[in-house]
Amino acid sequence: MKIIGLTGGIASGKSTVSRYFIECGLAVIDLDVIARQVVDIGKPAYKKIVSVFGTDILSEDGSIDRLALGRKVFKDVQLRRQLNQITHWYILLEVMKQIFLNFIKGEPVVVLDVPLLFETSFSKITSQNIVVWVDADTQFERLRVRDPQLTEEEARDRIASQMSLDKKKKLANYLIDNTGTQEETKDQASHVMRLISPGIVHKIVYLVAIPSFCGLWFLWFVKRLWTWW
Numbered sequence: 386m387k388i389i390g391l392t393g394g395i396a397s398g399k400s401t402v403s404r405y406f407i408e409c410g411l412a413v414i415d416l417d418v419i420a421r422q423v424v425d426i427g428k429p430a431y432k433k434i435v436s437v438f439g440t441d442i443l444s445e446d447g448s449i450d451r452l453a454l455g456r457k458v459f460k461d462v463q464l465r466r467q468l469n470q471i472t473h474w475y476i477l478l479e480v481m482k483q484i485f486l487n488f489i490k491g492e493p494v495v496v497l498d499v500p501l502l503f504e505t506s507f508s509k510i511t512s513q514n515i516v517v518w519v520d521a522d523t524q525f526e527r528l529r530v531r532d533p534q535l536t537e538e539e540a541r542d543r544i545a546s547q548m549s550l551d552k553k554k555k556l557a558n559y560l561i562d563n564t565g566t567q568e569e570t571k572d573q574a575s576h577v578m579r580l581i582s583p584g585i586v587h588k589i590v591y592l593v594a595i596p597s598f599c600g601l602w603f604l605w606f607v608k609r610l611w612t613w614w
């Protein structure tokens with residue numbers, strides 16, 4: 386199974402590209418979604434976060450107030466490291482589970498949508514990486530429009546907390562330039578999708594060889610069990 390990383394910077398357009406991949410039938414694992422699930426009320430990561438950051442980062446209903454937590458961690462590198470240390474282990478466990486489930490389903494390619502792909506060790510499990518790039522001004526403007534609750538300084542802190550998009554661009558196997566229209570981005574995404582899609586040999590191995598091997602092994606096992614009985 387090919388595991389492809391999809392990354393970029395905050396508001397560079399990863400979700401826009403990953404939504405398009407999903408529409409086209411690709412299996413995508415979104416780490417922002419998993420990062421939200423692992424801190425649901427009562428989960429182990431939730432308890433650790435409350436014990437480190439206190440109850441003033443909680444909303445009235447007891448869930449984590451993401452804006453309040455974000456305000457703390459994006460302006461303090463030590464606090465951000467602490468939050469990452471708490472959450473990334475649980476995120477990794479869930480990612481492994483979802484990769485395994487996709488493997489069982491026979492998905493030949495899985496895309497991992499990971500904002501911090503190069504900043505963390507997630508890049509060790511991907512074989513090739515797609516970077517969604519925009520220039521710094523566009524990134525800042527889109528972030529301000531999408532998240533109007535952030536002040537200008539908070540938006541800058543969030544961008545500065547990540548590896549720059551120009552550095553990520555250099556690490557890309559496939560680059561998607563998202564400075565143009567969404568249609569132009571979709572055209573590039575569809576070109577990249579053709580390049581990462583499995584070739585005929587890969588398809589045969591996945592759709593015929595592996596299921597046949599598992600089936601034969603299962604029959605052999607049943608026969609042995611029958612004889613023994």
Ligand SMILES: CC(C)(COP(=O)(O)OP(=O)(O)OC[C@H]1O[C@@H](n2cnc3c(N)ncnc32)[C@H](O)[C@@H]1O)[C@@H](O)C(=O)NCCC(=O)NCCS
Nearest residue numbers: 394395416417420451452454455458469472500501546547
């Ligand atoms: C700090 C939190 C509470 C802010 O929540 P909020 O809803 O405002 O933002 P959201 O989770 O939607 O993330 C938006 C974007 O922020 C950036 N971002 C998120 N966490 C981090 C981080 N630890 N360091 C740098 N950038 C980050 C990513 O580009 C992400 O796509 C939240 O992002 C969080 O819990 N982060 C730690 C988990 C993590 O590292 N997530 C990224 C997946 S690897």
Ligand SMILES: Nc1ncnc2c1ncn2[C@@H]1O[C@H](COP(=O)(O)OP(=O)(O)OP(=O)(O)O)[C@@H](O)[C@H]1O
Nearest residue numbers: 394395396397398399400401527531563565566567
């Ligand atoms: N080509 C484009 N033209 C105009 N707006 C765009 C384009 N691509 C994305 N956007 C807008 O920019 C914002 C950021 O895009 P998106 O949410 O896909 O980024 P992201 O990289 O997933 O962000 P995050 O890291 O915060 O999850 C969104 O409001 C989206 O609608």
